[in-house]
Amino acid sequence: MEPILKVEELKVWYGEKCKGDIIKGVSFDLNLGETLGIRGRSGSGKSTIAWAVMGMMSHLKGGMEGSILLDGKNIGNLTEKEYKKVRWKEIAIVPQAAMNSFHPMMKIKDSIGEILKIHCKITDKKQMQDKCEELMEIAHLDKKVLSYYPHKMSGGMKQRAAIAMALACEPKLLILDEATTGLDVLTEAEVLRVVKNLQRRNNMSILLISHDPRLVEVLCDKTIYIEEGVIVDHSTYHEADLLEAKAV
Amino acid sequence: MRKLFNRNRKLYHYIILIFLVISFNFFLPRLLPGNPLVNIMGEDISLLTMEEREAVIERYNLNDSIFKQYTTYLRNLVTLNWGTSYSKKQPISSVLWAAAPWTLLLAFSNLVISTLIGIYLGTKAGLKRRKKEDVYLLSGISFISSMPSFWLGMIFISVFSVNLGWFPIYGGYSMWQNYTGISKVIDVLRHLFLPLSTLVILSISNIFLPMRYALIEVMGEDFVFMAKAKGIPQSIIRYKYIVRNALLPVFTVFMLRVGYIFSGSVVIETVFAYPGLGRIMYDAISTRDYPLIQYSFLLISLMVILSNYITDLLYPLIDPRVVNQHENT
Ligand SMILES: Nc1ncnc2c1ncn2[C@@H]1O[C@H](COP(=O)(O)OP(=O)(O)OP(=O)(O)O)[C@@H](O)[C@H]1O
Ligand SMILES: [Mg+2]
Numbered sequence: 001m002e003p004i005l006k007v008e009e010l011k012v013w014y015g016e017k018c019k020g021d022i023i024k025g026v027s028f029d030l031n032l033g034e035t036l037g038i039r040g041r042s043g044s045g046k047s048t049i050a051w052a053v054m055g056m057m058s059h060l061k062g063g064m065e066g067s068i069l070l071d072g073k074n075i076g077n078l079t080e081k082e083y084k085k086v087r088w089k090e091i092a093i094v095p096q097a098a099m100n101s102f103h104p105m106m107k108i109k110d111s112i113g114e115i116l117k118i119h120c121k122i123t124d125k126k127q128m129q130d131k132c133e134e135l136m137e138i139a140h141l142d143k144k145v146l147s148y149y150p151h152k153m154s155g156g157m158k159q160r161a162a163i164a165m166a167l168a169c170e171p172k173l174l175i176l177d178e179a180t181t182g183l184d185v186l187t188e189a190e191v192l193r194v195v196k197n198l199q200r201r202n203n204m205s206i207l208l209i210s211h212d213p214r215l216v217e218v219l220c221d222k223t224i225y226i227e228e229g230v231i232v233d234h235s236t237y238h239e240a241d242l243l244e245a246k247a248v
Numbered sequence: 249m250r251k252l253f254n255r256n257r258k259l260y261h262y263i264i265l266i267f268l269v270i271s272f273n274f275f276l277p278r279l280l281p282g283n284p285l286v287n288i289m290g291e292d293i294s295l296l297t298m299e300e301r302e303a304v305i306e307r308y309n310l311n312d313s314i315f316k317q318y319t320t321y322l323r324n325l326v327t328l329n330w331g332t333s334y335s336k337k338q339p340i341s342s343v344l345w346a347a348a349p350w351t352l353l354l355a356f357s358n359l360v361i362s363t364l365i366g367i368y369l370g371t372k373a374g375l376k377r378r379k380k381e382d383v384y385l386l387s388g389i390s391f392i393s394s395m396p397s398f399w400l401g402m403i404f405i406s407v408f409s410v411n412l413g414w415f416p417i418y419g420g421y422s423m424w425q426n427y428t429g430i431s432k433v434i435d436v437l438r439h440l441f442l443p444l445s446t447l448v449i450l451s452i453s454n455i456f457l458p459m460r461y462a463l464i465e466v467m468g469e470d471f472v473f474m475a476k477a478k479g480i481p482q483s484i485i486r487y488k489y490i491v492r493n494a495l496l497p498v499f500t501v502f503m504l505r506v507g508y509i510f511s512g513s514v515v516i517e518t519v520f521a522y523p524g525l526g527r528i529m530y531d532a533i534s535t536r537d538y539p540l541i542q543y544s545f546l547l548i549s550l551m552v553i554l555s556n557y558i559t560d561l562l563y564p565l566i567d568p569r570v571v572n573q574h575e576n577t
Contacts, residue, residue, distance in 0.1 A: 051477075054477055056473075056476065056477055059473060059476050060473075083479075084479045084481070085479070086479075087477060087478060087479035088477075088478050088479045089479070093477060095470075095474060095477070097470050100469070100470035100471060101470055101471050101474035102471055102474075103471050103475070103488075103489060103493075104471065104493065104569075105492065105493065105567065105568060114480065118480060118481070119479065149568075149569050151569065165478075
């Protein structure tokens with residue numbers, strides 16, 4: 001089977017290239033409808049990989065090398081303009097800093113509506129409202145949250161709203177960067193269950209970044225473990241986890 | 249209901265403030281040590297004849313109890329019975345009413361125009377941070393705004409009025425012509441142009457600098473980065489995301505500026521012989537016309553409070569969250 005995402009010899013850096021790479025030649029692939037877990041300690045470069053796949057390195061004042069094939073097409077060397085068409089329709093992300101990712105003066109329904117309008121060409125009011133409500137259900141949020149401004153929402157609510165937003169255009173590839181970290185266990189389980197259902201329905205592929213080995217074990221078909229920008233392990237449980245367990 | 253209350257609460261604050269200012273205006277000269285006559289009329293009372301003194305004491309009821317004086321003062325204030333200006337030989341209220349529109353015209357045009365230009369240039373500079381355009385704008389505007397206002401005004405007069413003859417040299421309108429309708433408007437605008445330009449040029453940096461700074465701050469925010477990740481078009485990110493959010497802190501600066509709205513008036517109106525309150529105040533101070541000074545200050549204070557109130561009401565237009573908060577809580 002042709003993988004939906006195939007990353008080869010990915011090198012990523014911030015600032016000048018000569019200062020050294022943060023990601024030092026990483027390769028992995030992800031099949032259609034499957035989930036790949038990315039694990040690693042804080043600062044190992046997980047989020048960096050996510051942003052490189054989103055084509056955001058130039059906005060982070062960095063750069064990348066290597067190839068990123070989405071559906072067989074190399075998106076690693078697209079121009080900013082071309083990448084705009086890939087983002088959110090093909091790949092969407094729930095960022096680690098989901099809390100701060102909303103326009104502070106826009107209601108949630110307007111933030112989601114904006115995306116529906118730009119990427120899905122939905123302009124009909126009724127259709128938009130229906131879609132927004134459906135997304136709220138997926139994210140396990142009350143409908144009335146749609147008319148909230150971000151400052152009135154708790155951290156967990158914002159995180160779930162960010163998940164709703166990422167699913168708005170039914171992307172082929174969904175990147176979840178610690179998307180449920182900080183939610184209580186029940187809500188986390190519920191949100192992930194719905195995402196999982198959606199994955200099955202749409203045949204969506206997921207890149208799941210998490211520090212939680214149990215989550216990765218349950219949800220992922222494959223795992224990579226990153227250490228200082230290189231893949232050091234492909235098993236769900238890494239030796240660090242065993243050390244950690246001992247320490248506890 | 250709650251919304252109404254909130255709006256009213258603000259109004260109450262302003263009404264209390266106005267009351268305090270009005271009372272202050274009454275009590276201050278009377279609280280000062282020494283003869284209240286001196287404090288009300290100035291040091292020149294020795295020049296007054298006995299009858300004139302009697303008239304002043306009568307006019308201000310200085311022999312009555314302080315409470316009686318106060319109520320009389322309030323009544324006179326409301327009925328615009330503000331006494332006579334000794335230097336102008338006219339009722340104070342008519343002197344000030346004639347002058348106030350000119351100052352309002354000059355100050356408000358300046359406020360609006362310099363704010364808009366400041367926002368526009370600040371946006372231009374901020375979006376091009378550290379590039380050529382930004383450096384030129386930043387250094388240019390910092391340089392210009394450091395010039396003294398009377399000096400710039402005089403340069404303008406000598407270049408554009410005296411040498412080139414493009415604009416009138418002084419005044420708010422042509423006193424010896426009887427313009428009506430559109431030609432009157434043009435005449436007033438021609439007189440307004442140089443004093444207004446001077447004020448605007450010197451005021452731009454007040455908004456330009458905060459706008460540029462706020463814009464640079466906002467550009468570094470997570471939600472702007474996320475907007476790019478969401479593939480939202482550049483122009484929408486620029487205006488709906490960056491500029492709109494940068495306007496919030498700038499509006500706060502704007503509100504503070506409203507408090508100083510008339511601060512440039514004295515110098516500029518004097519340099520251009522513009523017939524506004526600043527000019528009247530300058531004259532009043534140089535002739536020690538105490539009652540006139542007192543009421544000019546009172547009028548200016550009231551106008552500042554009113555402008556602040558209006559700006560306060562405008563805030564929800566800039567930040568929709570304010571209205572919403574009142575609705576939902
Ligand atoms: N914008 C940036 N500019 C410069 N360096 C950065 C930037 N973002 C991250 N880094 C560096 O890149 C390295 C990897 O960071 P990254 O955010 O990818 O780690 P992570 O694995 O996601 O960590 P965490 O689990 O804490 O989220 C870190 O050493 C960090 O200092
Ligand atoms: Mg991270």
